Amino acid sequence: MPSSPIRPRRAGFPQLAALLLLSLSALSLGACKPGAEGSPAPATEARNTPVTATADRDEHSYAQPDKVVTEDLALDLALDFDARTIAGTATYTLQWKDDTATELVLDTRDLAIDKVEGEADGQWQPLQFALAPADPTLGSKLTIETPQRNTRVRVTYTTSPDASGLQWLTPEMTEGGQLPFMFSQSQQIHARSWVPLQDTPAIRYTYTAHVTSRPDVMVLMSADNDPDAARDGDYTFSMPQPIPSYLMAIAAGDLVFKPISGRAGVWAEPATIDRAVAEFEDTEKMIETTEALYGPYRWERYDLLILPPSFPYGGMENPRLSFITPTVIVGDKSLVSLIAHELAHSWSGNLVTFSSAKHGWLNEGFTSYVENRIVESLYGKEFSDMEYVIARNALADGIAAMPEATQALAVRPGTELDADDALSAVSYDKGAWFLQFLEQRFGREVFDAFLRDYFDHFAFQSITTEQFLDYARANLFDKHPDTVTDAEIQEWVYGPGIPAYAPQVLSRNFGIVDSARLAWLGSPQLPPRQITDAWSTQEWLHFLDSLPPTLTHAQMAQLDAAYGFTGTDNGEIAMRWYPLAVRSGYTEANDALAAFTERVGRRKLIMPIYTALVQTEPGLALAKEIFARARPGYHPITTASVEKLIAEAKPAPAPAPAADATTETSEAPSP
Ligand code: BES
Ligand code: ZN
Secondary structure: OOOOOOOOOOOOHHHHHHHHHHHHHHHHHOOOOOOOOOOOOOOOOOOOOOEEOOOOOOOOOOOOOOOEEEEEEEEEEEEEOOOOEEEEEEEEEEEEOOOOOOEEEEEEOOOEEEEEEEEEOOEEEEOOEEEOOOEOOOEEEEEEEOOOOOOEEEEEEEOOOOOOOEEEEOHHHOOOOOOOEEEEOOOOOOHHHOOOEOOOOOOOEEEEEEEEOOOOOEEEEOOOOOOOOOOOOEEEEEEEEEEOHHHOOEEEEOOEEEEOOOOEEEEEOHHHHHHHHHHOOOHHHHHHHHHHHHOOOOOOOEEEEEOOOOOOOOEEOOOOEEEEOHHHOOOOOOOOHHHHHHHHOOOEOOOEEEOOHHHOHHHHHHHHHHHHHHHHHHHOHHHHHHHHHHHHHHHHHHHOOOOHHHHOOOOOOOOEEOOOOOOOHHHHHHHHHHHHHHHHHHOHHHHHHHHHHHHHHOOOEEEOHHHHHHHHHHHHHOOOOOOOOHHHHHHHHHOOOOOOOOOOOOOHHHHHHHHHHHHHHHOOOOOOHHHHOOOOHHHHHHHHHOOOOOOOHHHHHHHHHHHOOOOOOOHHHHHHHHHHHHHOOOHHHHHHHHHHHHHOOOHHHHHHHHHHHOOEHHHHHHHHHHHHHHHHHOOHHHHHHHHHHHHOOOOEOOOOOOOOOOHHHHOOOOO
């Protein structure tokens, strides 16, 4: 793919004066709005045995939805913080689809299965079962003999202390330091490590849970959490709307609640709660904005749970209770588009769900588009444009290095599918770009109404790309003939790269940033304070993103002295500055880099730092040192990613010499 036309072009010096003038006049308009960075996508967990995609089955599950599906799941679980296990029973209410079926096949990973029973004539009877040897990607297939096709089956089990979908933290690893903490992360295929189930998004079921724990911790689930629940170690939950397994979630710790509105609020450790409520005070407005665009919020409450910094993602859209990294609490609301994103999943993802990860863009692309619409509506077009430009520049960098087959939005049947690749920046940012393209062609009014009807039409269903396309053909393309061609749709959905006719987004604010950067690279004059003082997080991110790959030591020291990047509290800045420091041999940043990388387990923020480090022998040695210290506090998903990176490292013997930065080396070739 050619590099994105929205990437800042190399400007000749005669152009600079004009750019600077533009900067200063724009500055007088003065707007600096809150919001957040776009979405370099999280990859799924580090497991690397590819499976082959077929048209309609989910290659990442042993479940057989054509034979039997779970309609309801009743959990009775005990949390044991000392043993780091969950033990108890899972009872399935089943709907048999095939009256010749004699087996119920469930997904499990590292579970000890104690017994399996089936209900017949009101009596629970033991059932035969077999737990297959573990597949490294899929876990262990649990085959239960059900010659009577029981309506209810019950499995008694215990999780492993190393369950891939759970993290258990000691009190020292929490903010308060007094009580332990635990949380789940089920997407993509980790629910099976804490509940035996049909672990495919193709199946939806309601659930209830009775959970016991030590009495001093509060337990929450992706269900009807009661803000007034007594903290007594005995909790019950109900999720009456049918959900897919990857939205199963549980967390426990020293958690307190504060409301944002009648239906929205924050759960967090006492030391964090006030900062979190202030940062996320726009949540109710976000819900109202999304409802105005796409119809009612269908999940009753919408609460946020602030997790410890080891949470491996930015956010996870667990229904009624989004799990959120604390790294977006930066004090100026500049990273709250993460909340818009997780909230948007209440429509795109939780209400209308991909039927398997190869249709991941139906969740993440739609959500990134809706996120941007929420941000535009709340914080203005310039702000949402900045977010699109940041995301699309990252996409342009990433996509060129990807195999062509994985540059398509929807994975074609027959393609080798690695769990790592199923969701990439393509699903997020190319997905959102495609929807923006449709919006521009059909016009906002038509496209908004179409999307609203789409969410209604497929509410509480799990669908494929082809189902979306059939629906769009009948309800959008055919109703407005000659607006898009079949070839264009095919190119977007199944083709590599970004179509040449994709809509282009320009940010006026970034024009100012570009002129400042180019002026500095051409002379050692940093932009005037009046300019940079008005920059939001997004402008700093763009400034850092468009610097040359390496700077001289003097340039690094000058930037650091002026802007204090080393030691920043802002993870989005840290994930850009520290890799630049590593590549440039600016070792003054090493201590702060190490402290950041040890404290934070969010993969998006720390993987670029590890990736920069492992390029050289001394960097690899530092990466190993940091990882050894950080590992006890990392989540299993992060540990797996860092381990893989270090194991596959091919370092150069010496640090790359710090290149002299000039505008000539600074940017990708213009398209
Ligand atoms: N559902 C994802 C997180 C996820 C994706 C977990 C794939 C496991 C596998 C969540 O909604 C998400 O996209 N999070 C992003 C937020 C960002 C794009 C605003 C993240 O964690 O960075
Ligand atoms: Zn998402």
